[in-house]
Amino acid sequence: TAANQALVVFVLGGPGAGKGTQCANIVRDYGFLHLSAGDLLRAEQDREGSEFGDMIKSYIKEGQIVPMEVTIQLLENAMTHAIEKDGKRKFLIDGFPRKMDQAVAFEEKVVPSKFTLFFDLSEEDMRKRLLKRGQTSGRSDDNEESIKKRFRTFVETSMPVVEMFEKEGRVVKVDARKGPEEVYEGVKGAFGKEGI
Ligand code: UP5
Ligand code: MG
Numbered sequence: 001t002a003a004n005q006a007l008v009v010f011v012l013g014g015p016g017a018g019k020g021t022q023c024a025n026i027v028r029d030y031g032f033l034h035l036s037a038g039d040l041l042r043a044e045q046d047r048e049g050s051e052f053g054d055m056i057k058s059y060i061k062e063g064q065i066v067p068m069e070v071t072i073q074l075l076e077n078a079m080t081h082a083i084e085k086d087g088k089r090k091f092l093i094d095g096f097p098r099k100m101d102q103a104v105a106f107e108e109k110v111v112p113s114k115f116t117l118f119f120d121l122s123e124e125d126m127r128k129r130l131l132k133r134g135q136t137s138g139r140s141d142d143n144e145e146s147i148k149k150r151f152r153t154f155v156e157t158s159m160p161v162v163e164m165f166e167k168e169g170r171v172v173k174v175d176a177r178k179g180p181e182e183v184y185e186g187v188k189g190a191f192g193k194e195g196i
Contacts (some may be wrong), residue, residue, distance in 0.1 A: 013119030
């Protein structure tokens with residue numbers, strides 16, 4: 001498919017680490033298109049007539065990873081559409097891959113990533129950000145119970161993917177502790193390092 005020609009940067013980091021916030025900055029300055037796997041899944045969950053709606057709803061609330069076929073198809077559709085209709089080729093894939101099978105399948109069947117941008121933040125700080133956002137976000141997983149489950153999945157299921165990419169020398173870590181502007185300085189440094 002057309003998606004084979006894409007330039008892909010994976011954007012990873014724990015729940016609430018600031019992936020979405022920083023992706024907006026990158027889109028503004030570097031001409032990337034932002035594809036959040038979580039946003040695509042939430043849209044599919046709410047789409048009238050979706051056969052996956054109920055399944056996605058329960059996976060998200062439980063902080064579990066939706067079966068990869070669904071997520072990869074949503075990403076591939078969005079990429080193909082952007083390439084063919086809008087002539088876009090550069091993608092930030094946010095919050096994906098977060099399980100080993102997804103990582104392997106995407107890089108084999110769609111396209112290998114250029115590198116992974118990883119936002120590094122303690123669980124305590126992520127928790128604070130998520131609970132604060134939960135006051136207004138309306139997200140079904142921004143509550144104490146779901147947040148605990150999301151962290152558990154992150155440590156057990158998603159970090160092994162980051163560690164694999166790291167062993168391959170394909171991860172650039174950014175310190176995500178400071179305010180959004182300072183974190184973005186780190187992001188720009190990372191992109192510079194990767195020659196983007
Ligand atoms: N904020 C941001 N930066 C800040 C800073 N520097 N200082 C202070 N505050 C900061 O930020 C979170 C909050 O913190 C916001 O209020 C923000 O203003 C503030 P945000 O930029 O939204 O962080 P982000 O990392 O994007 O957090 P998000 O909650 O989106 O991360 P998750 O990875 O948990 O959520 P996602 O939407 O990616 O996935 C949700 C669920 O979808 C998963 O749990 C899973 O069930 C499912 N999923 C799959 O099944 N498969 C996939 O491949 C992907 C997702
Ligand atoms: Mg997000």
